[in-house]
Amino acid sequence: MTRGGVTPNIALDTSSVRTRFERIKEFSPALARRVRRDFRQSGDEIISEQRAILDGPLPRGVAVVGQRTRRTYNAKTKRIVKRRLNVYGDRDVKRPGRSRSNDEDGVGLREGIKKSLRTRVVITEKRTSIAVRTTNAKRTGATFWQAKRFRHPTFGHRDRMQYQAGMPYFWEPAFRGAEAAAARVDASIDEALAEISD
Structure with missing residues (x-):
């Protein structure tokens, strides 16, 4: 996940989207507002799939079960060096995780991430993009929870x-749903243009 939790933008013909949207805005600002609202809903299927994963059972514990040696090339010294890397395995935890209140809003970690998922729409002269993202990823824990594994201090130590x-x-949901989201954006614009031409 990139910093801030932004997905690759939903693939659009940006110049076409911008040009057609400008025509709608010139004709009716109210209609343009409705189209923008439709744009913001284009990522709803992606977000609902992401939330369904977050609603699933908590993952098992992780433990270091051994080490392996890996040969890597050091560009500075121009030498091949050996690095020792941990090997991880699943383990059962003694006390399974609980949904704890981790912020002043009294919202658990996964609930906080679910609430932070948004579809962001930008349509300007310089940039046109629609992306599903998480807001305030550092506070909600969206970035580290996306990782396969992470480290944290035990009881703050x-x-x-x-x-x-x-x-x-x-x-996975973001890539799988990107094409359908782009089609939904095009359909919203076409529908609005059809209203104008009637």
């Missing part, structure tokens, strides 16, 4: 770090 499995919820 930074000298004792624990591995935990994440729950990749973001990219």
Whole structure:
């Protein structure tokens, strides 16, 4: 997940979308507002799929089960070096995770991420994009929860770090639903243009 939790933009013919949207806006600002609202709903199917994943069972625990050696090329020294990397495995946790209140709003981690998912629409002269993203990813934990695994301090003690499995919820629905979302955007514009021509 990129910083801020932005997906690859939904593939659009940006010049065509912008030109057609400008025609709608010139004819009727109220109709243009309705079309923008439709744009914001174009990512609803992606978001609902992401939320369904977040509603699923919590992932199992993670433990370091061994190490492996990997040979890598060091560009600075121009030498091949060996690196020791951890090997991870699943494990059962003694106490399964609970939905805790992790912020002042009293919202659990996964609930906070679900509430932060949005479809962002930008239509300007320089840029036209529609993307599903998370808002305030650092506060909600959206970025680290997307990872396959992450480390966190045990009860706040930074000298004792624990591995935990994440729950990749973001990219698969985003890529799978991008084409349908783009088609929905085109359909919204075509419908509005048909209203103008009637």
